[in-house]
Amino acid sequence: MARIIGGIGTSHVPTIALAYDRGRQNEPAWEPLFEGYRPVAKWLAEQNPDVLVVFYNDHATTFFFDMYPTFAIGIGEHFPIADEGAGLRGLPDIRGDVEFQAHIAEALVNDEFDLAFFQSRPIDHGVASPLPLLWPHEPDWPGTVVPIAINVLQYPLPTARRCYRLGQAVRRAIESYPEDLRVVVVxxxxxxxxxxxxxxxxxxxxxxxxxxxxxxxxxxxxTELRHADYVRLGGAESVEQIMWLAMRGVLSEDIYEIHRNYYLATTTAMTVVLYGEGVAPGAQQIAAAQTGLD
Known part of the structure; x- marks a missing residue:
């Protein structure tokens, strides 16, 4: 059956994509951030997952406010990278595994999560900003993506608890898939x-x-916090943290932190964290880096 091997939490700030595309990775303001992704990319290369299941929010690119779903899953062989005003990026289309995506979609509906479904629509920086920092892309991505969009823009939003339970349902869906796939959830x-x-x-x-x-x-x-709590503690846009809880719901009860990089260079706290499933193999294998906190 398909097997979950780990999880990643990451910022998806659009300026990360701009800095990456313009080759600014080694500039003083950006290098600490990009350096934090290198251990994660190395781990992914070593683990060689077949699929990334990505929880993200669409920024009125795939959907618009006249029809904005609470939860939506992409089912298709290809999803183009959206042009969000800076021109087309030099990235290949995101690839999908239709059978696996459809299996997750059907399992979630049977688990009483009513989803919207989309095909072949462009995907914006919610996925595409961190993706090339995690996976190589020349000439193509090494695996497929299951994009699962969560509404954090237009009220009413799903609760933190509902997102966590969505993740738990996605875990059940993944583990019921008969093919031998290695899955990382993001x-x-x-x-x-x-x-x-x-x-x-x-x-x-x-x-x-x-x-x-x-x-x-x-x-x-x-999961007990209200949206107002997240906004009060972290600012209006920090309600995006409920998407991390969807990822956490997919992971087992026992996880350990392999790598953390936290960088506060601008008005946005940017971070990437890598989690392993099960009991930590040893404290010596857990590396934590916290940068730019002064």
Whole structure:
């Protein structure tokens, strides 16, 4: 059967994509961020997963506010990378495994999650910003993606608990798939940040680190928070953290942190964290890096 081998939590800030495309990885302002992704890319290369299941939010690219679903899953062989105003990126289309995507979709509906489905629509920076930092892409991506979009833009939003339960249902779906696939689950979205209104530029490093620590030990505590709690603690856009909880729901009860990089260079806290399933093989194998906190 398909097997989950780990999870990744990552920011999907659109300026990461711009910096990557323009070759700015070694500039002083950007190098600490990109350096943090290298251990994750190395781990993925070593583990060689067949599929990334990615929880993300669409930024009015695939959907618009006249019809914006709570949960949606992409089913298709190819999804183009969206042009979000900076021109087409030099990336191949995201590839999909239709049979696996359709299996997850059917399993979720049978598990009483009513989804929207989309095919061949462009996917924006919610997935495409961190993806080339995780996987090589020349001449093509090494595996397929199951894109699962979560509404964090237009109220009413799904609760943190509902997102966690969605992840648990996705785990059941993956483990019921008969083919031998190696699966990594990815949750994208920012930690503390607010990019509009009176609190523009707001960050809360103490809350970010508390969230990351609680995420491992006691994720159910995080599911008890209301959207207003996430906004109060981390800024309006930090409600994206509920997408991390969908990723956490897919993982087993016992996970350990392999690598963490937290970088606060601008108005947005940017991070990437790698988690392994099961009991940690040894403290010496857990590397944590926290950068730019001064």
């Amino acid at each position: 949750g994208t979205g920012g930690l503390s940040h607010q990019i509009h209104g009176e609190r523009t530029g707001f960050n809360n490093t103490a809350w970010d680190l508390e969230f990351l620590d609680t995420f491992i030990r006691n994720p159910k505590k995080l």
